[in-house]
Amino acid sequence: MFDPSKYRTFRFTERSLSADGVVRLGYALDDEHEFVEELEVPVPEGADLARVEPILDLLHWVAGVSYYKTAAPPEVAFEGAVPGPAAADFLEALYSEGLGEFAVVNHLPALPRPKFPREGLVREAPARSLSRVLVPIGGGKDSIVALEIVRRSGLDFTLFSVRDNPAMQRTAAVAGVEHVVAQRRLPLELLGELNRSGALNGHVPITAIVSCVALLTAALNGYDAVTLANERSASSGNVVYDGIEVNHQFSKSARAEALLRGAVAETGAPVDIFSLLRPASELGIARTFAGMPAYHGAFTSCNAIFRLDPALRASSWCGNCPKCRFVFLILAPYMEPSALEAIFHKPMLDLEDQYEGFALLTATGGHKPFECVGEEEESAAAILLLADDERWKDHTVVARLVREVLPTRHPDVAAVLRLSDAHNVPDELIEHVHALLGA
Ligand SMILES: CC(=O)N[C@H]1[C@@H](OP(=O)(O)OP(=O)(O)OC[C@H]2O[C@@H](n3ccc(=O)[nH]c3=O)[C@H](O)[C@@H]2O)O[C@H](CO)[C@@H](O)[C@@H]1O[C@H](C)C(=O)N[C@@H](C)C(=O)N[C@@H](CCC(=O)O)C(=O)O
Ligand SMILES: Nc1ncnc2c1ncn2[C@@H]1O[C@H](COP(=O)(O)OP(=O)(O)OP(=O)(O)O)[C@@H](O)[C@H]1O
DSSP states (O other), X not given: OOOGGGOOEEEEEEEEEOTTOEEEEEEEETTTEEEEEEEEOOOOTTOOGGGGHHHHHHHHHHHTHHHHTTTOOSEEEESSOOOOHHHHHHHHHHTTGGGHHHXXXXXXXXXXXXXXXXXXXXXXXXXXXXXXXEEEOOSSHHHHHHHHHHHHHTOXXXXXXXXXOHHHHHHHHHHTOOEEEEEEEOOHHHHHHHHHTXXXXXXXXXXXXXXXXXXXXXXXXXXXXXXXXXXXXXXOOSEEETTEEXXXXXXXXXXXXXXXXXXXXXXXXXXXXEETTTTOOHHHHHHHHHTOGGGTTTOOOOGGGGOSSTTTOOSSOOSSSHHHHHHHHHHGGGSOHHHHHHHHSSOGGGOGGGHHHHHHTXXXXXXXXXXXXXXXXXXXXXXXXXXXXXXXXXXXXXXXXXXXXXXXXXXXXXXXXSOOSOXXXXXXHHHHHHHHHOO
């Protein structure tokens, strides 16, 4: 049996990057269990591997969260480089708040709170320019809107994914832009075996891992920045636990972005990272995306497409999860019922058995689901828009949401759609964010 409470220390053992782009990340739980994760990142001939070592370290520390979570021990130890102060701040947030949902579902008495050393080298932040950018795409609508913003700016850009799936491939084909892919191999057999014998399991702050793989790829291949598509709504949490607002999307939040940017600056790498969609809500992004029909047959926002086991992975919308419901709901005010049915293959807002799931998006009947769904206010705003929409108002679920949910909600649609000034988008791009996402 695996008894999580008996472990004291999670160790960062070794990491390496070979000239052909193979990354090995090593970890151990006390002296008992060793974990090795492998990645393959695109790397040009003759790349200066030594120059990217600090970003490789950051990736090593961040990706460790998948293995730390098996026991969530009180201490961490380092056999190689140690984090500097900004990286330590980021990691302490990631290994506690980033594991908030994990703590809730495992009924831990408190969030894990390992202390990270902070004596690592702080390199001088380089002068940055912005001419070539790497645009991560996850197969969903947000990264499509982000790539179209970058396209309009005239910057040179390449699409990037960690692992490939059909939605990403379709997106890249419609965009007609080069798409590079990094592969990622977790020791799934070992994790599964440990989980079956009692190891802890739960959600990890995956966007932080994807961001660091993108940063490493960018640094190796001479890109100036990684442009994420994390929206303003991703900063809102789900429940309060142990004095913290636990957020399923923690590593997409504005707070995580600020901490990551600090950690990246400390590496001295000439690569920036920021979220292009930070000023916008999901409802605002959906309004823009509705006007991009070329992508409607390509994208999939359902998370079932990300399952690592091919036997469990969906190729498109599952049509019965919080993410499918949320995306259907926020697109509905801006699309025809027939167009949405063509995407989801079912009239989700006309199916009575979907009512509870839709109501939950406004935290009616429980808390907002632990999924990548927007703020309760914006789901309520979408319902308010549908209430007066001849195309939608008589759909069974819409009519019931209007009757049973709206009387207790007072969404301000204009406020939900307004762009915020709180973002890290540079001058070269912000006017294009406003042009595409502004009213
Ligand atoms: C696809 C999915 O939603 N997976 C979540 C699910 O895991 P499941 O067991 O159903 O499938 P797998 O993802 O294939 O995982 C297999 C095992 O591997 C572990 N694992 C996976 C990836 C990783 O980086 N580290 C790992 O240790 C995993 O724990 C399984 O044991 O349930 C899990 C437990 O709640 C979730 O952690 C899985 O979530 C994935 C990491 C994932 O990719 N999720 C994204 C779709 C997601 O949630 N994105 C959020 C961003 C959240 C953030 O803060 O970054 C979003 O889009 O908003
Ligand atoms: N496997 C991946 N490879 C590259 N980038 C990814 C991957 N998964 C997520 N991302 C990126 O992480 C950020 C957050 O992902 P998110 O799922 O919100 O975006 P999305 O897939 O574009 O849109 P949607 O909300 O419709 O699913 C985006 O910038 C997205 O491109």
